[in-house]
Amino acid sequence: MRKKVGLIGYPVSHSMSPQMQNGAFEKAGLSYVYDKYEVHPDQLAEAVQDMREKGFAGWNVTIPHKQAIMPFLDEIAEDALKIGAVNTVVNENGVLTGYNTDGAGFVKGLMRHVRFPIEEAKVLIIGAGGASRAISYALSKEGPRAIAITNRTMEKAQDIFNECLRDQDQVISLQEAEERLFEFSIVINTTSIGMKEDRLPLRVDHLKAGTVVSDIIYNPFKTALLKESEKRGAIIDNGVAMLVFQGALSFEKWTGVAPDASLMEKIVIEELG
Numbered sequence: 001m002r003k004k005v006g007l008i009g010y011p012v013s014h015s016m017s018p019q020m021q022n023g024a025f026e027k028a029g030l031s032y033v034y035d036k037y038e039v040h041p042d043q044l045a046e047a048v049q050d051m052r053e054k055g056f057a058g059w060n061v062t063i064p065h066k067q068a069i070m071p072f073l074d075e076i077a078e079d080a081l082k083i084g085a086v087n088t089v090v091n092e093n094g095v096l097t098g099y100n101t102d103g104a105g106f107v108k109g110l111m112r113h114v115r116f117p118i119e120e121a122k123v124l125i126i127g128a129g130g131a132s133r134a135i136s137y138a139l140s141k142e143g144p145r146a147i148a149i150t151n152r153t154m155e156k157a158q159d160i161f162n163e164c165l166r167d168q169d170q171v172i173s174l175q176e177a178e179e180r181l182f183e184f185s186i187v188i189n190t191t192s193i194g195m196k197e198d199r200l201p202l203r204v205d206h207l208k209a210g211t212v213v214s215d216i217i218y219n220p221f222k223t224a225l226l227k228e229s230e231k232r233g234a235i236i237d238n239g240v241a242m243l244v245f246q247g248a249l250s251f252e253k254w255t256g257v258a259p260d261a262s263l264m265e266k267i268v269i270e271e272l273g
């Protein structure tokens, strides 16, 4: 019998994780099957109990259950505790542990483009939602020289600074970020602007050529920010890498082996058409 894994969320219909994960299981010769399960928020407790009873090896968790699932798990790993959200559950002999691979997955994708020692990097993070929190936490552990965080709502940036960043990091206004943009060697847009109105999250007149500019959005494939940054000589990266590497890290937690991430990326890009 194939081991069961999957995704719970509401909705889940748009997810490309089944194709990506099942392709990787097949390539690795592992007998697992990944399905998506639409779980209404009122049914979350029952769904977790059901997956427990059915002996799922683990599963991914997406919106709106990333926080809500925490009380139904047996253990929460440090990364998920700090980020305040679970995207991966692992079932080890009946003990359900919640992890968060979003931040570490993003960082893994980002590092493919960073051609200088990360200790020298000055990073700008735009946005202060859940994705920003995961990325801020994971990136600060890599030890960049400094991280500045900015957001439309400053209090939310301040909260992330307090909970996930370090003394040498800072909260700055959008205006200050625009004026000081040339200082940063890595710029990360974690806002949902690209998906909604697709305008620039801030002015990029002062962007330096060679800066790594990353946007967590993959649809559109190139947001206004990525297009404009590319014109100015930046090295750009979209949200496909975050999707792929958070999934690759989940795969590794369930199976104990690393998947073929290049194949997973190829599958996602094909699905996006």
Ligand code: ATR
Pocket: 126, 127, 128, 129, 130, 131, 132, 151, 152, 153, 156, 190, 191, 192, 193
């Ligand atoms: P998630 O938790 O999935 O990351 P979120 O909480 O909706 O999503 O946060 C999205 C981020 O995009 C936030 O930084 C949000 O800014 P606010 O904290 O000020 O709300 C930002 N964002 C979304 N729409 C925006 C818009 N139209 N203009 C500027 N920022 C926007």
